[in-house]
Amino acid sequence: MFRLQGVTVKMGKEVALFPLTWEIRRGKIYGIVGSDGAGKTTLIKTLVGLVKPTSGQLSLDRGTRIGFVPEHFGLYEEMSIAENILFTASLNGVAADVAQERMPSLLELTGLAPYSDRLARSLSGGMKRKLAMICAMIHEPGCFILDEPTNGVDPVSRREIWQLIRTYRDKGATVIVSTQYLDEVIHCDEVLFLHQGRMLMADAPKRILEQFPYEVWALKKMRQVPLSEMREFREISGVVELFQRGTDWIAYVNGSADLRESAAQRGYRLERIPPLVEDVLIRLIKEGAIHDTTV
Numbered sequence: 001m002f003r004l005q006g007v008t009v010k011m012g013k014e015v016a017l018f019p020l021t022w023e024i025r026r027g028k029i030y031g032i033v034g035s036d037g038a039g040k041t042t043l044i045k046t047l048v049g050l051v052k053p054t055s056g057q058l059s060l061d062r063g064t065r066i067g068f069v070p071e072h073f074g075l076y077e078e079m080s081i082a083e084n085i086l087f088t089a090s091l092n093g094v095a096a097d098v099a100q101e102r103m104p105s106l107l108e109l110t111g112l113a114p115y116s117d118r119l120a121r122s123l124s125g126g127m128k129r130k131l132a133m134i135c136a137m138i139h140e141p142g143c144f145i146l147d148e149p150t151n152g153v154d155p156v157s158r159r160e161i162w163q164l165i166r167t168y169r170d171k172g173a174t175v176i177v178s179t180q181y182l183d184e185v186i187h188c189d190e191v192l193f194l195h196q197g198r199m200l201m202a203d204a205p206k207r208i209l210e211q212f213p214y215e216v217w218a219l220k221k222m223r224q225v226p227l228s229e230m231r232e233f234r235e236i237s238g239v240v241e242l243f244q245r246g247t248d249w250i251a252y253v254n255g256s257a258d259l260r261e262s263a264a265q266r267g268y269r270l271e272r273i274p275p276l277v278e279d280v281l282i283r284l285i286k287e288g289a290i291h292d293t294t295v
């Protein structure tokens with residue numbers, strides 16, 4: 001659907017996007033993941049045509065219709081939820097009876113059904129976000145692009161937003177969605193990690209986790225552990241990194257035999273745990289596993 005070949009974007013003197021080669025295929029949810037300033041908005045604006053690549057090639061399958069909800073979107077504030085949807089539908093050439101038919105299930109999925117007569121200006125941030133999404137999908141575009149739809153949204157709305165995204169994907173559409181929340185990666189079929197304008201990795205979340213090269217162990221003990229004791233663990237052969245997460249100490253380990261022995265001697269319980277997306281991401285950032293570094 002989209003093909004990016006060495007796409008670079010410069011904003012003035014600053015490089016917002018280093019050469020990016022990426023392919024987006026039909027019928028999947030693509031996540032663009034990164035922290036503030038990673039380049040997510042720049043990439044999304046490039047995909048929808050609001051920003052022109054400084055160099056490289058970007059191609060989109062002919063005839064693909066795009067629905068887009070920017071980070072800062074606008075609604076018709078003096079219209080109700082239903083009026084916003086029906087008016088946007090008519091602007092996009094959707095017949096009134098077709099829009100009326102599509103509207104109830106979308107309102108239901110997003111929890112907006114009971115409020116369909118409420119004016120947009122009186123809605124909460126999350127409700128506005130969901131309404132903007134419905135307005136952008138009422139003409140059933142083949143590709144639906146969302147810039148940080150869950151930013152600052154409460155957990156219930158967050159779940160409804162992802163439900164809506166998945167339902168739309170299940171109809172065969174492509175969804176491209178940016179987020180800074182790593183726990184949302186599980187909703188995506190493929191994820192592209194961006195950091196300071198550079199692609200760190202692009203793959204299916206499961207494969208990304210499988211590629212984590214270390215075993216991850218949680219060290220558990222029922223008493224307060226002095227830092228000096230933890231320093232000793234750091235010296236054990238095979239321990240690549242040791243840090244605190246919640247009440248546990250977490251070790252990335254390259255061969256766990258020595259760690260197991262030391263833990264047993266000191267009365268710790270060791271539990272092997274699966275890597276998290278944040279483990280992978282932090283390692284990629286730290287070890288500089290960066291693909292393209294030149295412009």
Ligand SMILES: Nc1ncnc2c1ncn2[C@@H]1O[C@H](COP(=O)(O)OP(=O)(O)OP(=O)(O)O)[C@@H](O)[C@H]1O
Nearest residue numbers: 011012014016034035036037038039040041042043
């Ligand atoms: N119009 C602009 N002029 C100059 N620099 C810009 C402009 N837009 C973005 N940038 C720079 O490009 C980089 C990427 O910004 P971008 O907004 O794409 O990141 P982001 O991942 O979407 O971050 P956020 O989550 O904060 O929106 C940043 O360093 C930013 O300062």
